[in-house]
Amino acid sequence: MSKIQHKYSLKKYNTFGIDVRAHSFVSISKEENLKLILAENKLPLFIISGGSNMLLTKDVEALVIHMNTKGIHAIDKDKNEVLVTAKAGENWHDFVQYCIQNNWGGLENLSLIPGCVGSAPIQNIGAYGVELKDCFVSCKAIHRNTLEEIHFDLNSCHFGYRDSIFKNDIKDQYIITEVTFRLTTKNHQLKTSYGAIENELADQKITSPDLADIANAVIAIRKSKLPDPTIIGNSGSFFKNPIVSKSLYETLIKKSPTLPHYPISDEAVKIPAGWLIDKAGLKGFSKGNAAVHDKQALVLVNKTGNATGKEILALAKFIQTKVETKYNIHLEMEVNVF
Numbered sequence: 001m002s003k004i005q006h007k008y009s010l011k012k013y014n015t016f017g018i019d020v021r022a023h024s025f026v027s028i029s030k031e032e033n034l035k036l037i038l039a040e041n042k043l044p045l046f047i048i049s050g051g052s053n054m055l056l057t058k059d060v061e062a063l064v065i066h067m068n069t070k071g072i073h074a075i076d077k078d079k080n081e082v083l084v085t086a087k088a089g090e091n092w093h094d095f096v097q098y099c100i101q102n103n104w105g106g107l108e109n110l111s112l113i114p115g116c117v118g119s120a121p122i123q124n125i126g127a128y129g130v131e132l133k134d135c136f137v138s139c140k141a142i143h144r145n146t147l148e149e150i151h152f153d154l155n156s157c158h159f160g161y162r163d164s165i166f167k168n169d170i171k172d173q174y175i176i177t178e179v180t181f182r183l184t185t186k187n188h189q190l191k192t193s194y195g196a197i198e199n200e201l202a203d204q205k206i207t208s209p210d211l212a213d214i215a216n217a218v219i220a221i222r223k224s225k226l227p228d229p230t231i232i233g234n235s236g237s238f239f240k241n242p243i244v245s246k247s248l249y250e251t252l253i254k255k256s257p258t259l260p261h262y263p264i265s266d267e268a269v270k271i272p273a274g275w276l277i278d279k280a281g282l283k284g285f286s287k288g289n290a291a292v293h294d295k296q297a298l299v300l301v302n303k304t305g306n307a308t309g310k311e312i313l314a315l316a317k318f319i320q321t322k323v324e325t326k327y328n329i330h331l332e333m334e335v336n337v338f
Contacts, residue, residue, distance in 0.1 A: 002026045002033050004063070013066060014051035015114055016302050017233035018309045022046070022064035029068045029089070031177055035147055037065065038175075045144055046338075047175055049089060052114035052235055053123055055316075055337045057309035067118050069177065072098055077185065083137060085180040088118025092125075100211045105188030106135040106181065109197075111215040112222045114229060114236055118176040121152075122166040123334075124159045128194040128218055133159040135181045141174035150174065162240050162334055190214055196221050225296040233302030234293070238316060239273040239331040252327060273323075273331055274298035280322045290315040313337060 008025035011017055024043060028034045038045075044062040048054075069087040072095065076083045082104055086095050092115050096107045109130035113120075121139050125132050138153045158165040166174065188211060192198055200217040201209055209217070227234050244252075249269040253259050256279070262270040277283065277297035284294035289307035292315070293299040300312055320331050 002028055002030075002037065004037075008064070010048070010051075010056060010060065010064065013048055013064075014054055014056055015229035015233060015235050016055060016307070016309070016312065017229075017305060018056045018302070018307070018312075020056045020059045020309065022060045022062070024063045025066065026063065027066040027068050029070070031069060031142075034065070034067075034069075034142065034175065034177070037063075038142070038144060038147055045172075049116035049119050050091065050114055052229070053119065053335055055235065055309050055312055055335050057313055057337060060338065065175070067116065067175070067177075069118075071178075074102075074104075080185060080187070082183055082185050083180055084183055085178055086117045087178050088116060088176055090117045091115075092117055092120055096215065099183060100215050103211065104183035104185060105190070105211050106130075106183040108211045108215040109191050109194075109218055111218045117179050121157060121159075121176060121179055122164055123162055124157075124164050126162070128197055128221075129191045131159070133157070135183060137180040137182050139176050139179040141176045143174055144172070149177075161243070226299060227293055227295075227301060233305065233307070234299050235335045237273075237298045238300045238333060238335050239277075239298060239319075240334045241270050241273045242276075242329050242331060243268050243270050244329060245269075248328065271329065272298075276323050276327055276329060276331070277319055280319075280326050282319055282322060285315075287311070287315045287318060292319070309337075 004024050004026045006024050008022045009019060010022055011019040026037060041063050046060050046062040046064045048064055049067045068089040070089055071087040074082050074084050084104060093112050095117055096111050099107055109128040113125050113127060120132050136154055138151050141150050197217050200221055206213050243264055246267050246269060260272050260275050264270050274297045282292050283297040285292045286303060288311045289304040290312040291301050291303040293301050300315055324330050
């Protein structure tokens with residue numbers, strides 16, 4: 001049985017490096033232990049894995065369960081596809097690398113995204129033209145109160161842009177324990193149309209890329225723009241890229257002809273949040289111990305290592321106000337604030 005600890009620091013369990021304490025804390029490496037803990041627990045629950053998509057602004061008055069279950073296995077492999085299941089505590093990037101090493105295609109564009117497998121469906125993580133839902137088959141989850149095991153398929157997850165049923169209708173009801181993906185074993189459909197990937201491959205003089213080439217290009221791009229959370233605390237992209245109406249986009253493009261944009265439909269256009277923050281004059285801006293990263297304005301950082309969650313949240317709200325005033329666009333936080 002996993003040992004429960006009290007007044008436990010969560011500093012090393014969140015990538016911002018915020019030093020708050022959990023009322024109680026337990027790290028789970030076996031699913032059967034999870035059920036035992038849930039059956040006996042009387043406190044509110046707080047689930048954490050990689051801690052990469054959260055901002056902790058205060059002590060957590062709950063039992064914090066750290067999902068640290070490991071294991072990857074392939075099933076139903078045929079000449080074209082393979083189903084791959086990974087436990088919730090597997091590091092996401094390590095899992096992607098494992099798939100590439102086995103020549104399983106589909107997740108390579110999602111290389112170097114921080115976090116663990118179990119939290120990936122909650123956010124429907126995505127990058128460089130690919131989202132988790134593109135390869136998702138199902139996930140297994142345990143109901144926190146009834147301990148019932150449920151399998152959620154693609155349709156029942158209600159995936160949207162950085163969104164899922166786990167953030168809405170059934171928020172805080174289930175704990176995801178494993179996720180299954182459908183990946184290709186040959187004739188991989190490589191996604192290289194994203195401009196940054198094309199440019200990186202061209203710089204490397206790669207004309208016929210394979211899975212590893214795509215992953216390495218993505219890794220190089222992310223490393224050039226995004227700070228390493230082990231060096232300076234951050235949670236990656238802090239805001240969602242806003243989707244605006246065609247009419248608002250047409251108004252903005254007249255004022256800012258270089259505005260990057262990605263058509264979503266006949267009536268909607270996606271605008272890069274980092275560009276808006278940068279053009280609002282906030283790249284590199286500091287507020288107390290928190291700052292906007294000087295290379296990628298979409299990232300907020302624990303500049304001194306001593307920032308509180310409240311300082312980072314205050315900076316985020318300041319950015320929202322500045323961007324809304326300048327562009328009439330409200331930036332929605334991608335990071336979950338607690």
